[in-house]
Amino acid sequence: MKLCSVPASNRARADRRAGLRRPGNRFPGGRKALPGLAALLLAAVPAAGAQRPGDSRADYRIEAKLDEATKQLEGKLTLRWTNGSGEPVQDLWFHLYHNAFSNNRSTHLTEAGGELRGVKMEEGWGWQQVESVRVSLAGEAGWEDLFPSFRYRRPDDGREDDRTVFSVDLPQPAAPGQTVVVQITWRGQLPRVRRRTGYKDDFILAAHWFPKLGVYEAGRGWNAHQFHANTEFFADYGTYDVTLDLPKEYVGKVWASGVKSNETIEGDRLKVRFDAPSDADRRRTDAFGGQPLVHGFAWTADTRFVPFHKTFRYAEWADDFPGEVEKAHAAFGPTEDIGLRDVDITVLIHPERIDQVERHFKATEAALFFYGLWFGEYPYQHITVVDPAWGARAAGGMEYPTLFTSGTRLFTTEDMHTPEGVTVHEAGHQFWYGLVGNNEFEAAFLDEGFNSYTDSEVMFRVYGEQRSTTSYANIPVDGVPVGGAPGGSPVANALVGKEIPIPIPFLPDPVLQPLPDSGFLDLWRDQPRLTFVPERTDPRWNDRTRYLQSPDTDPLETFGYLHADRQSYSTNSYPRTAVALRSMAAVVGYDNFLRGMRRYSKDWRYAHPYPGDFYASFQEGAGVDVEWYFHELFQGTGTVDWSVAVEQERRPDPMGFFQSEGGEFFERVEDEEEEDADEDSRPWMIEVDVRRKGTLRLPVPIRLTFEDGSTQEIVWTREEQEETTWKRIELESDQKLTSVEIDPERGYFLDKNMANNSWHDVHDRVAPWRWGERVLSQYQRYLHWIGGFGG
Numbered sequence: 067m068k069l070c071s072v073p074a075s076n077r078a079r080a081d082r083r084a085g086l087r088r089p090g091n092r093f094p095g096g097r098k099a100l101p102g103l104a105a106l107l108l109a110a111v112p113a114a115g116a117q118r119p120g121d122s123r124a125d126y127r128i129e130a131k132l133d134e135a136t137k138q139l140e141g142k143l144t145l146r147w148t149n150g151s152g153e154p155v156q157d158l159w160f161h162l163y164h165n166a167f168s169n170n171r172s173t174h175l176t177e178a179g180g181e182l183r184g185v186k187m188e189e190g191w192g193w194q195q196v197e198s199v200r201v202s203l204a205g206e207a208g209w210e211d212l213f214p215s216f217r218y219r220r221p222d223d224g225r226e227d228d229r230t231v232f233s234v235d236l237p238q239p240a241a242p243g244q245t246v247v248v249q250i251t252w253r254g255q256l257p258r259v260r261r262r263t264g265y266k267d268d269f270i271l272a273a274h275w276f277p278k279l280g281v282y283e284a285g286r287g288w289n290a291h292q293f294h295a296n297t298e299f300f301a302d303y304g305t306y307d308v309t310l311d312l313p314k315e316y317v318g319k320v321w322a323s324g325v326k327s328n329e330t331i332e333g334d335r336l337k338v339r340f341d342a343p344s345d346a347d348r349r350r351t352d353a354f355g356g357q358p359l360v361h362g363f364a365w366t367a368d369t370r371f372v373p374f375h376k377t378f379r380y381a382e383w384a385d386d387f388p389g390e391v392e393k394a395h396a397a398f399g400p401t402e403d404i405g406l407r408d409v410d411i412t413v414l415i416h417p418e419r420i421d422q423v424e425r426h427f428k429a430t431e432a433a434l435f436f437y438g439l440w441f442g443e444y445p446y447q448h449i450t451v452v453d454p455a456w457g458a459r460a461a462g463g464m465e466y467p468t469l470f471t472s473g474t475r476l477f478t479t480e481d482m483h484t485p486e487g488v489t490v491h492e493a494g495h496q497f498w499y500g501l502v503g504n505n506e507f508e509a510a511f512l513d514e515g516f517n518s519y520t521d522s523e524v525m526f527r528v529y530g531e532q533r534s535t536t537s538y539a540n541i542p543v544d545g546v547p548v549g550g551a552p553g554g555s556p557v558a559n560a561l562v563g564k565e566i567p568i569p570i571p572f573l574p575d576p577v578l579q580p581l582p583d584s585g586f587l588d589l590w591r592d593q594p595r596l597t598f599v600p601e602r603t604d605p606r607w608n609d610r611t612r613y614l615q616s617p618d619t620d621p622l623e624t625f626g627y628l629h630a631d632r633q634s635y636s637t638n639s640y641p642r643t644a645v646a647l648r649s650m651a652a653v654v655g656y657d658n659f660l661r662g663m664r665r666y667s668k669d670w671r672y673a674h675p676y677p678g679d680f681y682a683s684f685q686e687g688a689g690v691d692v693e694w695y696f697h698e699l700f701q702g703t704g705t706v707d708w709s710v711a712v713e714q715e716r717r718p719d720p721m722g723f724f725q726s727e728g729g730e731f732f733e734r735v736e737d738e739e740e741e742d743a744d745e746d747s748r749p750w751m752i753e754v755d756v757r758r759k760g761t762l763r764l765p766v767p768i769r770l771t772f773e774d775g776s777t778q779e780i781v782w783t784r785e786e787q788e789e790t791t792w793k794r795i796e797l798e799s800d801q802k803l804t805s806v807e808i809d810p811e812r813g814y815f816l817d818k819n820m821a822n823n824s825w826h827d828v829h830d831r832v833a834p835w836r837w838g839e840r841v842l843s844q845y846q847r848y849l850h851w852i853g854g855f856g857g
């Protein structure tokens with residue numbers, strides 16, 4: 067859809083609505099797209115800072131008791147919900163997400179193929195059972211029972227066995243601005259940790275552990291999706307006061323979103339209370355002028371946790387990266403305060419990995435510094451990094467408010483980017499997910515993709531290139547197996563004598579296996595020298611390699627659970643967005659880009675933006691009009707492949723009939739002696755032929771370099787590209803052309819085939835081989851990477 071046709075002042079709102087409602091993104095379960103008139107009415111909603119659609123507020127008080135023998139939770143919550151939608155609201159819809167693990171027919175498990183992170187789910191089920199719901203429409207008095215109206219909802223797929231969303235009817239509609247108080251009691255079984263949440267022995271990661279209200283959106287009703295395999299977060303901002311009742315073995319071993327405010331021991335029980343955000347944070351105004359709030363609460367406990375503490379200080383990092391601070395100042399101007407608050411970091415680690423504590427600290431600080439520098443401070447006093455227990459790796463690599471899980475291994479070095487990569491990514495989610503609370507179900511690229519872009523930028527600046535390794539008996543060795551890459555295995559296996567196919571007629575695929583299984587041969591086969599694998603790769607290039615897995619299957623703007631396949635979901639939600647943002651910086655200029663991103667982050671802090679909101683805020687902040695870019699790349703599947711070819715020769719001697727000034731023809735014949743004599747003085751006739759495949763028309767610089775080292779840069783404009791898919795540059799020069807490079811500063815990472823983006827007078831026959839291997843090896847690393855992430 068074209069973005070808008072309303073006055074500029076109203077554009078943000080209209081875009082916001084319009085951006086989402088393309089025909090491809092219909093709301094499942096009969097919800098209808100907003101009609102154009104309603105979109106225009108919404109466009110009249112006041113600007114950011116005032117009440118916005120979706121700006122309801124949800125404050126929770128929760129008490130829960132753990133039965134450590136059965137790993138069951140008994141809970142009671144009191145929710146104060148203020149209706150900020152501007153509409154009367156008839157009912158309340160809640161998430162009840164542990165039911166995703168209650169049977170193998172839930173939407174989550176069905177979409178995941180019955181497996182969670184590669185493990186078939188056949189035991190260790192989890193569930194939640196709501197036991198009572200009551201409401202008070204006048205403070206905490208005059209309670210009315212809502213339980214008779216309790217019903218499960220399946221707004222996305224109608225799947226009978228999915229019980230991850232329920233609703234209750236209010237006795238009378240909650241008026242705009244009205245606060246209703248709801249009390250719910252429930253019982254639940256924690257699942258054995260398979261994915262994101264659950265227990266393993268004494269280790270508990272409790273996410274999605276209480277009934278959590280969805281988001282009521284004006285004109286749309288309740289936005290409460292079922293728990294899908296890939297998407298899981300959307301809730302109103304507010305505060306949490308949570309008291310946990312646990313066995314006293316957990317004293318000093320429990321951590322949660324926010325900060326611990328009280329802890330008492332009664333007999334053999336521990337009662338521990340957390341406030342999220344902390345009391346001090348709630349009374350604070352953050353750097354953008356807002357009150358810190360959160361939109362979820364997770365907790366973790368493990369008797370084996372060893373906690374370490376450190377304080378992040380902006381000044382220390384600013385001293386280490388003065389160039390980056392200068393760039394931020396240049397982009398945001400002298401009046402913008404880019405300093406960041408101190409943040410206490412706790413790393414919860416297991417005894418066998420204590421030597422990695424400093425690396426978790428450094429990676430977390432790196433994220434707090436760079437994300438904060440670019441997108442505004444992390445506003446909370448504390449952040450907790452959880453290193454999941456052995457056998458609970460499925461709980462790793464996940465983000466929750468002020469707490470995230472990392473993931474590591476033994477025998478790792480910093481230049482392998484493990485656990486640094488995951489730690490920066492998950493810490494980064496505090497910004498893209500935590501502070502800017504987009505709807506992850508409907509636009510996962512706004513959190514995962516923005517985060518992928520940023521984490522690569524941080525990794526490159528702090529840790530440099532990533533070393534390629536592969537593992538033998540858990541010990542990492544330089545090199546990446548070609549065997550795992552598509553088409554790599556047969557060749558590599560034949561080379562080391564593991565498997566040699568013998569084409570014998572009438573015999574079905576005979577294979578010779580002189581040396582079938584040998585760890586030593588595998589190790590030898592995978593060495594960089596033998597595989598041409600680059601030993602180190604820029605993390606930003608990894609985004610591009612992964613983008614190439616599925617560069618044009620779906621638009622970025624696609625609901626998380628409605629992609630063509632899981633490959634398309636992962637590519638679009640992570641690397642394709644990263645590449646699109648990085649390339650956008652090249653289109654608008656880095657300063658403008660930073661301004662646009664910061665503006666979006668500021669406008670939508672503690673709020674629920676949609677793609678159209680990003681487009682509007684970005685353009686206002688950057689001061690540019692790049693609607694075409696959003697249209698082609700975010701709402702479309704545009705791709706590009708540029709190529710260049712060159713012809714050049716000395717101007718030939720005149721031959722044939724020429725006309726004299728008097729008008730008479732005379733003939734000139736070839737004079738070999740004369741030709742030899744002045745050959746070096748005749749100019750070069752040069753023809754550069756640049757072509758474009760694909761629909762994406764990016765203004766692209768073309769650099770010509772001549773023998774004497776001089777260069778000439780020509781921009782092939784978007785307008786020119788609308789006329790033709792090719793550009794011919796004809797030159798006459800004293801200097802021979804030595805090279806032509808398309809996009810020489812590598813602003814764009816979008817070109818599908820960069821092997822044909824430059825021409826050189828002197829050819830290097832090894833280059834294409836290196837190129838091919840580079841693609842294979844990065845694909846391998848991609849598979850490794852995607853295996854380590856939860857979200």
Ligand SMILES: [Zn+2]
Nearest residue numbers: 491514517857
């Ligand atoms: Zn993520």
